[in-house]
Amino acid sequence: MRNLFFLLTLLALPLSAQVQNWDPEPYRGPGGIRFNDDLDFYLNGYTKPEIQAMRKQVSMWRMNFDKMIKATVRDIQAYSEGANVPDHPYDFTLPDVRTGKPYHLGGHGGKLRAFMFGSITNPPARAQLPFWDALLPRYDTAKVELFVIYGKELHPADKKRYKAYPVPKAMEQKRKYAAEFAALTKLPVLVDGLDNNVLNAYGRVPNGAYVIDEEGRMIFRGTWADSRKIEQILDTVLKWEAEGRPKLRAKP
Secondary structure (H helix, E strand, C coil): HEEEEEEHHHHHHCCCCCCCCCCCCCEEEECCCEEECEECCCCCCHHHHHHHHHCCCCCCCCCCHHHHHHHHHHHHHHHHHHCCCCCHHHHHHHHECCCCCCEEHHHCCCEEEEEEECCCCCCCHHHHHHHHHHHHCCCCCCEEEEEECCCCCCCCCCCCHHHCCCCCCCHHHHHCCCCHHHHCCCCEEECCCCCCHHHCCCCCCCCCCCEEECCCCCCECCCCCCHHHHHHHHHHHHHHHCCCEEEECCCC
């Protein structure tokens, strides 16, 4: 009952709770620069009209109410507010949906790597694509890599817009979804396995964003892939390195 009350309180909160409260100032972490995480449960950084537009795309109440409440409570307990988001990179090798070529995270050391998770039925991820696309020409690909990992369907078969996208039962079906998603963006799109192993290893956050530095350290984690944070972080790191890596403040 206590958990149910907590969940219903979350669902009833006004949209004014969607605030931008991330502190962009870097600090001295183990081995180098680090940034404050942004692991809020809420869709921080989106305007009220943007959130309303996303809500119109899906219908959470179509699901069995009791099952939805229980599943959502479990996810809130286990995965919200960074409870299960790792503080170090999980290495992976995944295929690019366009080329079929494998991408090995650990094999791209020496570069800043920023990526987000997304799927065709994930409205926040779809909303972020044009903003992340706009970041691509800003950075030298010899220094910075940006990409998406195609993970779990957030609202499979939901409403008219996503009726054609039930939970995939085979990798061929998931690759087909990922190819349609890739048509919406210029970013490389890597495809997670049918078991969503990489997504689960990064905390099962369906639109999470992460930045890995040149030495392979995770320097930022975000529950929602806000392109403005990614841009701020990449610009700050590149400037810090160009200035000879000056001394940073201690961890807050």
